Amino acid sequence: MSVSRYTARLTIMALMLALPLCGCAATMVASPAEAEVPARHSISEFRDQDFAVVADPWEGFNRSMYRFNFYLDTYLLLPVVKSYEFVTPTFLQARVSSFYNNLGEVRNLTNSMFQLKGKESATTLGRFVTNSTVGLGGLFDPATSFGLARHDQDFGKTLGYWGTGSGPYLMLPFFGPSSLRDTGGLAVDSGINYAIYTAIDPFGHTGNSFAINTGIMTLEGIDARHQQSFRYYESGYPFEYYMVRFIYHEKREIESGRPLPVE
Helix, strand or coil: CCHHHHHHHHHHHHHHHHHHHHHHCCCCCCCHHHHCCCCCCCHHHHCCCHHHCCCCCCHHHHHHHHHHHHHHHHHHHHHHHHHHHHHCCHHHHHHHHHHHHHHCHHHHHHHHHHCCCHHHHHHHHHHHHHHHHCCCCCCCCHHHHCCCCCCCCCHHHHHHHCCCCCCCEEEECCCEEEEHHHHHHHHHHHHHHHHHHHHHCCCHHHCCHHHHHHHHHHHHHHHHHHHCCCCCCCCCCCCHHHHHHHHHHHHHHHHCCCCCCCC
């Protein structure tokens, strides 16, 4: 099978599966038990299919964490996000998202540099400088209109770019689907961001830096969930867990630049 045919097949499959997973179901289910429709077939019947070929030795833990994230979403995160969206004008929501997306350019820049992508690093640096100045501290995104495209990077992709395998699939609390490689990458990115922020310490002189930093981090978490349309157990698909696992794995492999199989 050629790369183009493989990519086309994967793209079509991802679109077909992702649409219902991203909130297109008509109603929100009441609980995971109701959402997990009893299947007429066992997953063991599909072991030779692509979506089953993902290392998942901790499936019991991952399924429990999948349910935990559902309850965390249902009873805490989504009510907070909906309240935020209710009281915050749409224009201001966009400004908050733009602000945090601009801060994310620091992670994009460091990982583009780790991958020795000179042109991409220059573009990302240009985006950050432009949006931080002309864009009023990142509240607006003039860089995109100037032709400076965003390149989303993280240390998990960097590890994959240099040939590190994804390792076992792992479902994280709050963050959702991940892998052993990407979890390590998340820790490295968080450490780098923390080191940079601590070195700058923009609110250290205020005497209330802890309260301010806590507020900034809380709003960042709310905005992150606000920007993510995925809802657990909303697809009504009996094999939702496996589909989410497959789509995440394949998406990350493609984004990390690992070669696609060619027959």
